[in-house]
Amino acid sequence: MAQAASEGAVAPPGRDGSASLGRKPFAVRVRRALDTVGGRTFAIAFIIVLYGPLVMLAVFSFNDSIVFSLPWSGFTTRWYQEALGDENLRGAIRNSLLVASVVAPMSVFLGTLAAYPITRLRFKLRGPAAIVVAAPLVVPWLVIGISALIYFSKVGVALSWATVVPMHIVVTFPLVTVIVAASLARFDRTQEESAIDLGASQFQVLRHVLLPHVAPALIASFILAFSWSFNNFEISFFVGGFDRLFPVWVYSTLRHAVNLPIVNAISTLVSLAEIAFVYGAWLLITWRAGARTSKEKTETLMDAIR
């Protein structure tokens, strides 16, 4: 009688096939416990492996020692001061920020321009157009970078802003297209027709009905374009000249010296900034649209990737 009342016996027919009453409740309970506990530990372990190194990086950026070893030498912020004092480093960060701030808006602009006809207009070359726009996402950045390097030298353009910005735009705007297209595709035609029925002109429909719907996608793709540009290594390496952009700076510095604690420091700063940036954008998006759709936002992202 205790068995019949025990948890396992009256478990709903769910993940553990306990449709039969009373049989092996203990085994079922163990399995279910393993399920959740196992699952949770797995997820936690995953998070640790993914973010752990960065956390360690942050921690050791305050360590008063050149070596990355356990004997903790003492708390210091001198690496941060050194990092911020380094001319090259400051220049690299400034450049990366400037490039990203130009690339991101242009990407969003171009990406939306491409997304609109692909999702909302019907024309014969729609399929091929979509493929061409999506192509830069599939072609390895290595190949794009190299081809750009050769191209610019043949065309006679020196490696500089003029080469980096367009190349960044080329690899980021397809992503914007994908994200915005996903949002446009999900747009409720009935809303649009209602607005027209109520007397709105095409422009008014765009402004009052379509734009609010698409706004989260626009913001999200801006964020992504910005970080892709800032973090971009492969392309910048080939078309950006040496040491001029932040990721390339890190790479070059590391290739030639072993452990530079100032790399720790600046990396931590940059990572924190990026996290704050994304989190802020996240808050912005969810505030605009209401809590329910924050789930939708991530779903949009995933639809986009599909």
Add this chain to the structure above:
Amino acid sequence: MESTAPPVSEGRHLRARVVRTLRPAAFLTGPMAVLALFFLAPLIILLIMSFRYESLYGFQTGWTLDNFRALFTDPIYRGVAKDTLIIASTAMVCQLLVAFPLSYFIAFKAGRWELPLLLLLVLVDELNPIVRIYAWRMLLGREGLINDFLIWTGIIDVPLDWLLFTKFSVILVLSTSWVNYCALPIYASMKAIKPSLFEAATDLGAGWITRWRRILIPLAAPGIFVAIILVYIPLFTDFATPGLVGGTSSYMLGNSVADLMVVIGDWGAGSALSLLMLAAMAVVAVIAYFLTKLNQLD
């Protein structure tokens, strides 16, 4: 009282048709121009280059197949290609092995934690990959934290050499790169499975292994293949990771290309190799793409 269609409709039809062809063109000119100028044109030049003697320090000019010939005959390249294949594929498998259960957990078991976990996954992409690779280098070194920890707990006496600058380190770090691109498509395809399918299967007596085998995996398969397309290509062509944490034994094709272009200056060979890699990746992408459609064939 007339009751036939007024002639106005003819003019309207024509006007509508003109507008219909102009509008997409107006939107797409900008993006297409950018793509043509900075994406397609360079690729075409790449194609051309691979057939020419183009070297910053060489002397010959003209068309040739030597670039390709050298790549295929030189045992060094074959070795590197083999290594790249091994490293990338192993990393891919590792990522799938981790991403699949993880996606399952997030999709079905996470409850409240679903959204935060997803956020964390997406967030990783925002962080600088070079920084992450560097962080791993710190951990794996002979004086790095992992060795420190192992010595401190007494598991070993002497620091492990093989943690860094080996194939192992490259595979390890690659396994943690782009994991979100691996997990998210799988998660998405799992989310699309109606939970009632599992309930029905359980009701018919299926244990969890059967459920996974017959329902979960077939329905999540498209997601898996999408993940492969998205992840394998960056893995295969990556050169930052081997550059920072790889040693001489874990040189990858990406490094070869980078060297050819920047260090050696043999642009012809560099182009040829890039082209070959591109072709190989295209094949992978196409195969995987068709595999995603497999489910829909029934």
Add this chain to the structure above:
Amino acid sequence: MSEAPVKGEIRIERITKKFGDTVAVDDVSFEIPGGEFFSMLGPSGCGKTTTLRMIAGFEDPTAGRIVLEGKDVSFVRPAKRNVNMVFQAYGLFPHMTVAQNVAFGPKIKKVPKAEIAERVEEALATVRMDALADRRPAHLSGGQQQRVALARALVNRPAALLLDEPLGALDLKLRKEMQLELKRIHATTGTTFVYVTHDQEEALTMSQRIAVMKDGLVQQVATPRELYERPANAFVAGFIGTSNVLTVRSDSVRDGLVVMDLGDGDRICAPDTGAGSGGETKIIVRPERMRVWGDPDGEGMSRVHGTIAEVVYLGSMTQLIIDLKTGERVTVHELNDDLKGALPRTGDPVVVQWAAESSFVIDDTAAVNVAADLKSPG
């Protein structure tokens, strides 16, 4: 010729709509006087929604024209027509509150602010949603969203309101409530309502006149009562309510009735269409006109023996499914008030009777309804 425009009058003149080679609406014409509650009823694909969308302006007619209040609006853009539509999926703007949604139309038309507020309040009061003016659509139930959509259309004081199966997504009880609500709002505002549905009961409940459509053609336009009691053809008869179809062989003709003899005193009498003896006609009899346990009598009564196949007890009435000895199966509705004794059971033998005037002759192709010539039943 100019006539004084009648408020809310809609004239559909020979409207045809083709999508490629498919004809969705085939030379349809009818008139809706101002202020009427008019429905288009038919199965999916009959062209009713297409016609409605042409009235609204979302589709252009391939031929014919649409006249609204005396003006030809066939190709006028939907934004410029003085009609408003209530969509099946509501189409409420999720990022605006209820009040803002309703205010959208007037705002676009640049109505002064004070007047907007007044009109919004009025509209919301009409649909009884004034208490929830500051909510977002996401926090409303289906029925509430429905009413907001209605208010949003009504606030513009359109000449006509077009409703595209608006109650489809609601559960039964709510649907019935809303049907009566719509009827009330129609009476209050006096606006022409053009309603599209596939649910004949719904159409019968609310409409003053109904156009029954099938395959792009109008089968009949009439009041609910006319449609039920004098359907123009077999389709209408079958679509509106239940009907029993019987084949009558005219063995003899007597007193304007053809009679089919079935032996044992059984016979079927039907109105004579002049076909003479030896011919065959089909008739339709409504289930409530057939009697099983009432008291029949009289000449000119049809009378057939049969066996009960099913008994369905429905509270106020019982539905009996009976296999006649002619081999045909009929449905009979009897009021339980008239029942003396126990309910019959499956397998019981019964006698089914009905008056000849209760039947009407049906011909699929032509609109023959001879019963109209006899005194109308009931």
